[in-house]
Every structure is written in structure tokens, then in C-alpha cells.
Amino acid sequence: MTRNSIPAFATAVFLLATGPAFAQKTYLHCGKLLDVRSGKLLSQQTIVVEKDRIVAIQSGYTAAGGAQDKIINLENRTVLPGLIDCHVHLESESSRNQFREQFTLNPADIAYRAQGYALTTLRAGFTTVRDCGGSGVNTSLRNAVAQGLVPGPRIYSAGMAISATGGHMDETDGLNLEQIEHAGHPVNLANGPDQCRQAVREQFKRGADLIKIASTGGVLDLSKDGTGAQYSEEEIQAIVQTAKDLGLPVACHAHGAEGIKRAVRAGVTSIDHGSLMDDEAIKLMAKTKTWYVPTLIAGKSVADTTRTHPGYFPPVIAAKALNVGTKMQGTFARAYKAGVRVAFGTDAGVYRHGQNAKEFGYMTEAGMPPLEAIRAATLNAAQLIGEPADLGALEAGKYADIVAVEGDPLQDIAVLTRPKFVMKAGVTYRQE
Template sequence: MPVRLAFALAAAIVPIAAQSADAASSGHDISVLRCARLFDPAAGKMLGVSTVIVEGDRIKEIRAGAVDPEPYRQAAAGGHFAYVDVADGTCLPGLIDSHTHLTSQTSATGFTDQFRWNIADYAVRSTVYARRTLLAGFTTVRNLGDNQNESIALRNAINAGVVPGPRIFTAGKPIGSTGGHADPTDGYRMDLAGDPGTKDGIINSPEDAIKAVRQHYKDGVDLLKIMPSGGVLDESASVDNAQMTIEEIKAVVTAAHDYGYTVAAHAHGAEAIRRAVLAGVDSIEHGTFMNDEDMKLMKEHGTWYVPTITAGKYVQQMAEKPGYYPPQVAAKAKLVGPIIQATAGKAYKAGVKIAFGTDAAVYPHGQNAREFQYMVEAGIPPMVALQAATTHAAELLHKPGELGQIAAGRHADVIAVPGNPLDDITTMQRVSFVMKDGVIYKQDGQALDR
């Protein structure tokens, strides 16, 4: 019996592929997805009626128009067969959030919970946050910082099929300087603060930087995250001061690239952004006070920008609630919140490459798609916003041949939303179908028990 999502049929299109069910191997799990529209981010087009054929965990073929599912049902004999009719909606590649923190979440008690919770408490909660993220349509994330490498364990559990969640590329602990945004003991009393070192991601020289990178390699991370500027949610005074020397950043980048890692740089302040770009980082996260010189440098160096507007909006809102943040944190949140969206719009107009990212955990997990609306409000066209979360983010991950597109041979990551997001970008907040690696986790707007 066909599974029908409540969507209307769109017009037929020119063929994308012309293979048949004969190409499907007998006895495999096969899914046939009939889409009223199909978003092709590589071509920058919204295609018409299309059928996506999934075999196992990969996309087998894409055919123009509707097809008879019966031959595919027969080809799946001995395996599982599913037919999904997205009758008036849009199929898109599984979305990629380039900036998340799946092992924590904003809370009015967050600053005191750290003295009561064990790392296991964060790890258990992370399984809930991971599932919410997946059901929101985000099948892949970069996790840019945790407490004690618990995101590595979460990644491994998801990969092993123990818990549902997005495909995770994790940086483990962030790397920064003593007293800087990465220092986990900021705000602690003296006898608790101690002197965190390279094993904790805290460096104070190029030599420390190299050792920290090698420790992260030993820990099993997928990329690195550095903190060359102040930040909002630590208990220090500045959100934008430079907190790593250019020599330290260069040492991290050089060692990281030796190991095949990319480097993401949390940077609000203009000077920290400049240093990070000149040192060769792969992406700037937040970039609140980015100036014209920074944007010019980023274009010259091909540096990606991940705006995280949602986080800025949320901290500004929460800063108005008495007691939600410590006073110095609230002051920084009120400063950053009104600026970050406008910066994203300016960066787009300046030609800076943009990848989608939200800083999930700073706001409640599962609301990631709000970023699309904020990007469009900033002057970024809907097409570009969607590409930022698909092909652009896949390129940032160095996975352009695996993720970010619905194409033969790619991971079978497919989502669906009602209507056409190019006409109404807010429909991205109403994901009704989610498939990751050929497994359906959500259909008819309802989560399945996986």
C-alpha cells in the first residue's frame, strides 16, 4: 500500500537518468520515492516530478516522472520494499548543519548543572538531541566542541546503529588558550579552576598547539575546532578579543592538515578572523564583527563562512530574561544578537562562500531549520540558503561526492517538505519525511520507532 504524504502532484520533467528496475539486484532492500518536485542544488534548479530509486544505503537511480513501482517490488523479493508518494511536496538531499553541539543544550541551570552532572548525563541526553536533529531533516552534522569527547562516543553509537541520529563529523574538545573561550574552567573559583593543558585542548604556544592536535588525532576526531576569539557563553569579559596568536593558529592548521583534518575557527572579532584566515583555517564560525578587510581576505583564501544566525537571535532573546545567563554573559549576548544577521547578509553580498550552520545547543535542538528563514531575511536568496545546507556544506566537509545531492551512488539521504521551499522558505521547518542511508525515520510527519 503506497505511503502518501499530503502533498499535490507537480509537472513532469526532462529525464535525469533512464535506467530500469532490471538494474536493481534481487533480494536487496529497495525504496521507491515519487516526488512532486526534486531539488537539485548542484544545478541550482527545482525539477518537476521525479522518482528516486534507493537500493540498500545508496541512491541507485533517478528517473523523470512517475514509474510503476511493481518491477522494483519484485526485484526486492527477499528484501524490504517501500513505496513513498510525496504527492505535493519537494524532495531534497538530507540537510547538513555545519555547526552543532549535540551533547549539550541551553538551560537556565546550565551553568550550575556542570557541577552536578557526570559526563554520562550529557552522553545520555545527547542521544535525545541527536534523534531530534535527524527528525528535523538534518542527516549530517559537524559537531564543533564537547566536554570530554562524548560526541565521539555518540558518533560511534550512531554509526553502529545503536541509537538513531545524524552522521556526525566531530571535533571533540575545542582548542584555545588559558582563560579563553575554550577554557572549560572559566568562572570557576581558584581551587577548582586548576591549569588545563593540551589534553584538555588548552594551548599557550605553537609547541602546545602541535601536541593538542596530535592528542585529538589519538582521541579519534574527524576535524578540529579552535577558539581564536572570545565568545558569548563563557564567563569571561570579552566576546571579540583575539585569544590566540597567529603563530599558534598556524601551528594548529599545519599539524591538522598533516593529519587530513580541516580546521573550523570560532571567531567573533575582526582581528581574530583576520589571523585565522591568514593562518589557513578552513572556516570561520559566527564572524559577528567581520569587516570589509576580513571579507576580502576570506574571498582571496577561499575560506568558508558559517554564520549561525539562529544562535545569535536566541541568546539575544534569552538575555532579556533575568537570571537565565550570568550578568557578563547576558551583556555579551545583547551585543552580538543584533549584529550577526546583518553580517551574514553583507558577507553574501561581498561574495564570501557560505555554508549552513546554526550552533545548535545554544538554542534547543531540532529547531535548526529556522536558520533558513533568518538567512533569507538577511538577503540571501532561498536557492543559495538551500545550497548552503547541501552542496556547499558537503564541500566544506570535503565530501562533495558523497553528501549534499540526490544522485546515483550517493548516500541515500532524502527528506521531503510540503510545497516549494523556494516560494516559502519556512516550509523547511515542517519536514514530513526523513531517510538516512536508505532507512526511513519519519513519514507522514510522524517519527517511526527506530
């Protein structure tokens, strides 16, 4: 499928998914079913779906009980829970034009593209995502998906990510003084505890499901350093406490060790990227049980692109991509071995949407067993986003988020990059 065909395909899938009424029950005959809790592959199982929920899992292939019931034959497939990516950016996708497009795209342009990226993500087997920062279109897309207006994964939106002035999410970095003055003071920029509290409340008012901050610099911005700390511990504490008061978790973008340690001590829910953790930071994260969302594919992608496509990134970004991106997998190996809790996340948008499952390969290359990598994208991810009762496993009462692949992912994790069947909340979006 070409990218240009996505809007037409999205319309067709959406009409098929929403037009007819739900069958009374749907019976999925599964050749193998992965119980992510026990780690066992169960043979010849039937998942019974009613509306948007799993109502039973039965041994053997159960016959349909009523005239309106439907049977889906997955007898030659391995079936597992819908996958969860805890760090995506559905509004954008890396390209040579990425920085120019900040000045040329309107919110409507971003929204149309985001809809296509969302469908691509869903068809790749990721039925739930945590969008970790955009313009606010991400929150509108969340609403449109939830209301059944467009197809896409279930979205937990951070709205606009909060940054210090000159920090990773300060979009005026690199502009001339006239443009900076014209931009005024963006609502996502906050300095000092009082402004940090206000910024959290602003995103809450705009409908965010979580708060995203940056405690260090980043790679894909025009600042010269992606590793230095950019928030004091007092500022992060103000963010965390305010978010807690409002019932919101806090995801923290962080590369450098000092910014990681400040954020962990301040009580953030997750450290995303964590590229340059030192031993002290790893021990602290393990002790506090702070979640780690590693996004290895993002590091691999920016480093590889810098090497193979000279001029793709501005020089300041290219230098950071090689310095930071090449170290992320080694950091992950050390952190996992030390017992840091891992939830799956990829930073989709930094690379092409739909390739999210490549992250599994990088995780297993670094020493994580395939079952643990799958748990990171199911049980662990569901816990991180606060939905363990509804997501993360194939069990009665949970949403009917179901993926099927050809082969055994416990033996060949790469099969997860080629899903043959995808169901979200009882609606089929892919069947081959």
C-alpha cells in the same frame, strides 16, 4: 512530542529501522524534486534507492520491479537532499541550569541526553552534522550512530575544542582559585606553538574528524570580553599545519575582526560565527575562499533570551549576548554580498535542538535567495566537510539522504522547518 517521550520514541524508531532487512529496492515517487545544482524543480520524479544509496533518478513514477520492492508515495511533497548543519553541539542544550550542570552531570548523563538531541536533529531533516566541540561524548556518539547502535544524523566530530588558557573553551573561567588548581591543565588548553601542536595531536589520537579552535573570546563563557584575539597567528599556523599533516580540517570560532583575520591568514578551513568582521576581514575571506559558517540563529536566540528572560544568563554573558548577537545578521548580509563562501551552520545547543531550519529564514531576511540558502546546507556544506562525492545532492551514487516538505521552499523557505519525510542512508525516520 514532549522531550520526555524522546527516549521511548528513539527506541521504537531504531527497532523499526534496523529490525527488518532492507527491501531489495525502494522507489520514492516525488511530486516535485529540487535539483540543487540547476536550481530547477522537477515534476513527477522517482528516486530509486538500494540499501543506503541512490541508484537512479527517473522521470515519471516508476513501478516497483520486484515482490520485495517498496514504494513510498511523496507525490504531494517537494523532495530535496538531506540537510547538513556544519556547527552543532549535540552534548548540551541551553537552559537556566547550564552552568550548574557542568558540576552535576556525569559523562553517562551527557550521553543519554545527546542521544535524544541527535534523534531530534535527524527528524528535523538534518541527516549530517559537524559537532564542533564537546567533552568527547560527541565522538562516542558518532561511533554509536555509525555502528547502528543508536539513531542519529551522520556526525563529524571535533572532539574537544582547543582554546588558549582563559579563552572561550577554558571551562575553568569564572571558578575560584582552589577549583582552578584542582582542575590542573585540561588537555584542550594550549599556549604557544608547541602546545598547540600537541593539542591537535591529542584530539587526533582521540578520534576527531576535524580540529576546532577559538581565536577569539566567546559569548557563552564567563570571561568579560567575547571579541578580543586570543591566539597569535604563529600559534594558529602551528595548529593548521599539524592538522593538515594529519588530514584534518580546522574550524575556527571567532567573533572579533582581529582574531578572524589572524585565523584566515593562518589557513583555517572555516570561520564560524564571524560576528564582527570588518571590511578587511570580509575581503580577506573572499580572496582566500575561506568558508563562513554564520550561525545567525545562535545570535538571535541569546539576544532574544537576554531581553525576554532577565536573569537567564549571568550578567557578564547577558551583556555580550546583546553586543554580539544583535550584529551577526548584518555582518552576514555584508559578507554574502561581498562573495564570501557560505556553509550552513547554526550552533545548535545554544538554542533548542530541532529548530535548526529557522536559520534559513534569517539568511534569506539578510538578502540570500532561498536557493542559495538551501545550497549552503547541501552542496556547500558537503564540500566543507569533505564529502561532495557522497552528500549534498539527490544524485545516483550518493547516500540516500532525502527530505520532503509540504510546499515550495523556493517560495516559502519556512516550509523547511516542517519536514514531513526524512530518510538517512536508505532508512526512514519520519513519514507523515
